[in-house]
Amino acid sequence: MKKQTQTLRDIARETGVHVSTVSRALNPSNGALITDDLVDKIKAAAERLGYRPNRLAAGLRTNRTMTVGLMIPDITNTIFPPILRGVESVLEPLGYAVIMVNTDSLASRETLLVDVLRERGVDGIIHAAVLRDDPKIIEVARAGTPVVTVNRKIEAEGIPAVVNDDGLGVRLVLSHLHEQGHRRIAHIAGPENLSTGRFRRKSFEDAVARMGLPLPPEGVIQSARFDEAEGWRCAEQLLDDWNPTAILCANDRLALGAIQFLKDRGIDCPRQISVTGYNDMPYLDRLRPGLTTVRIELFGVGQESARLLVRMMTDPEATAPSEMVLPVTLIKRGSVGPPPAD
């Protein structure tokens, strides 16, 4: 039975040259040129022995592991798998592997997991789970590890972010509701500690003000999490305190919860109240009513964040753009209709 893993030494012995020659032959960028036929001979031997480089050893020597870390809040949340695929689609062809961790948006877990990544010597980190205030990742970035945030961003630090145009998204939804005749439009806001929650809320409030629509304090309910239960709770509170004809939710899951609440109360959506989401989760087009929402480029932000990270990893001097904003699209479905006549 042949040895488990072949090393450069095995190839060297096999071909009668020195290890360093093999190293150079297999990795042209390493040293000077080797005669072509020797290169061929060495490559043939490597092939024959089924040689695979040991990236641990190489990484120990070069400080590059060809591995990057990907931090995600929770992969079971359907918006993240496409981001991961986008990241992978650019990284894998370049030879990078991805270590993925779920932070559950918990600062404590994040601290832990950043170390898990650093101990493995990742060449860079793509952070889709960043909190608005996130000292640990700032520290890591300052220490020299390339870091890119995606979807979310961190405030007032030099960490590049690839995000969707949430300002535009919110305005598109709002215009659509306005065109349908809605004037009392409420908002279920996303968590305050996430940039997406905060920024969409601000965009909403700004746009509503600019349109001259009424917005009492009770018109915006703050959710604690981006999930269905919170959507339900916030919708209940909203209707207790105000009488909006439409609810603009900070994401699809909040919207699903809100619609469920309306259903449970026997309120028809959209005949009595219209509801909108954000993100365009898969399969939601099959619901009744279909959810009017904003489609964001998940795969796209994944790709761009990876491209950006690669640039930062390969050329530490390159000045990265501080922010990259991708376009969004309004998706009209059945959950929006004209407001009821009073």
Added chain:
Amino acid sequence: MKKQTQTLRDIARETGVHVSTVSRALNPSNGALITDDLVDKIKAAAERLGYRPNRLAAGLRTNRTMTVGLMIPDITNTIFPPILRGVESVLEPLGYAVIMVNTDSLASRETLLVDVLRERGVDGIIHAAVLRDDPKIIEVARAGTPVVTVNRKIEAEGIPAVVNDDGLGVRLVLSHLHEQGHRRIAHIAGPENLSTGRFRRKSFEDAVARMGLPLPPEGVIQSARFDEAEGWRCAEQLLDDWNPTAILCANDRLALGAIQFLKDRGIDCPRQISVTGYNDMPYLDRLRPGLTTVRIELFGVGQESARLLVRMMTDPEATAPSEMVLPVTLIKRGSVGPPPAD
């Protein structure tokens, strides 16, 4: 500005002892006992310097990287994220990191990706994307890397599998349809190159025979992929050639496609034809009609596969069970009703 990463040497210098002493103090299993107060002193220094072990170096020496590979067909398929979380839930507390790769169920990609994992020296592989015939992974397992398959399994090889009780699942659905009065029950089978597709089909055919139900060759349509488009196509073919009152689909996505086909043809589900799925994907309870399906323990199989792998990694002599079967549950929803009176 302090050095990027602290090493054992730094701690040694700081505390005035030798590197090997530091290594032993920080990792008790390494060598003999160290005096308690020295251990304390060393740990304090490590803490103070923010020391993190370099797993590359340790792995190079010990051949254990505390990293495992997870191979998945496609993380955007909603059944896989929970499996990943299950895996992570047992691995992460033990200090393991996970490198995840998507194979798209392509043998070519799998070959490639297995090498990506091996080059990084993973201590073991959890394989949720295994094909029924999969020479590459067999080779890796033979070479000594612990491998566990999950959800799917590989035929006739000594690779442990953690799966759901598909035989039971299919029988539960079939009994339910039978109780509702269905006699002409068709099947849209999953891909032949996947154990799940093949096994569910066999379970279906066996159970149908045992129940004495009619099943012409046209009563089973073979899909090429587990997706909605194939569900649509197979449903069309099915109704061209036969007149079943119920369609048992090999998974939810095929069922969604089939239901869409019926809708497109103006055939009411379940009043004219009942349809069932398999897997209980999230959010499908909100559809109309709700999909009657089989709930499988995704998180559970993930956990069990990880536990099994840990045993194999830590004790290579331990005899692993060749198969572990987890229970399933029938979920009754609106897509099944009594057959129409002829």
Added chain:
DNA sequence: TTGTATGCGTTATCAT
């Protein structure tokens, strides 16, 4: 163009 020597950070063997 190729060989020699050294070190990356750790653990393990041997000595003290």
Added chain:
DNA sequence: ATGATAACGCATACAA
């Protein structure tokens, strides 16, 4: 109980 030293596999500065 602790120190010295070698080795894991590779890349690279230097020598030839």
